[in-house]
Amino acid sequence: MTHMDDGSTAGLNPVAEILEALMRKHRLNQTDLANRSGVSQPGINRILKERSKAKQPRRETLEKIAAVLGVTPDQLAGHEPIPARMLNRNVVPVRAWEDLLPADSSDKPDQRGWLACPIEHSDETFALPVLGDAMRADDGYREGEILFIDPAAPPAHGKDVVVLNGTTALFRRLVVTSEGRFLTTLNPAWPTPIIQLPHDAVFYGTVIFSGRIR
Numbered sequence: 001m002t003h004m005d006d007g008s009t010a011g012l013n014p015v016a017e018i019l020e021a022l023m024r025k026h027r028l029n030q031t032d033l034a035n036r037s038g039v040s041q042p043g044i045n046r047i048l049k050e051r052s053k054a055k056q057p058r059r060e061t062l063e064k065i066a067a068v069l070g071v072t073p074d075q076l077a078g079h080e081p082i083p084a085r086m087l088n089r090n091v092v093p094v095r096a097w098e099d100l101l102p103a104d105s106s107d108k109p110d111q112r113g114w115l116a117c118p119i120e121h122s123d124e125t126f127a128l129p130v131l132g133d134a135m136r137a138d139d140g141y142r143e144g145e146i147l148f149i150d151p152a153a154p155p156a157h158g159k160d161v162v163v164l165n166g167t168t169a170l171f172r173r174l175v176v177t178s179e180g181r182f183l184t185t186l187n188p189a190w191p192t193p194i195i196q197l198p199h200d201a202v203f204y205g206t207v208i209f210s211g212r213i214r
Helices: 015-026 030-037 041-049 059-069 073-077
Strands: 091-093 114-116 126-129 146-150 160-165 168-177 180-184 194-196 202-209
Touching: 015 041, 015 059, 015 073, 030 041, 030 059, 041 059, 059 073, 091 126, 160 180
Parallel strands: none
Antiparallel strands: 091 114, 126 146, 146 202, 160 168, 160 202, 168 180, 180 194
16 A cells, blocks of 8 residues: 555545544543644544545654554554554553663664553553563562563552663662662572662662562
8 A cells, every 4th residue: 555645545544543442542532642742632633533534644643643552653544454452451562671771762662562461550551571580589570470560550668660770770679768768689699689779760660460469
């Protein structure tokens, strides 16, 4: 199918139906999507109303909206199929640890698949595999086990969190005392079982599920 950057294409316009389904999946209203994508709310409203018109949004508009919704511009335009699981509200993207590290470029993290999160979660939730043995224990985590991490879940004392400490992403248990905040391992044999958390550390999220509710 030929795509025209000026927005004109033959046939009906599937963008409205696809956009509406993706907004439901991500629990976004028009204002939320406008704030995240940089496309005006009236512009998004026009797209949703143009269900039977042949004119499609410009490529630049599709790119901005698609980046927020986790699809490609061609998927949003109806030129490429979207797997049904991507429209499931319980499905979250799988990330890799390198996606969490600071980058010099503005490239979006590569999409590495989707997994269903079995408990209630926010739209920002993502899945991440455990690396290493720092959190190995009887009630801990095995290497390769999948973590479901919710950035909207508060990082409270005793919770297991993913943190960016400088240029290092860590998975540790948060301990809060009168002397400050600390990150601890669950593996007592780990060489550095506890470190103090700097004030400028960035919390990526709290583990909410991994084989059971956490």
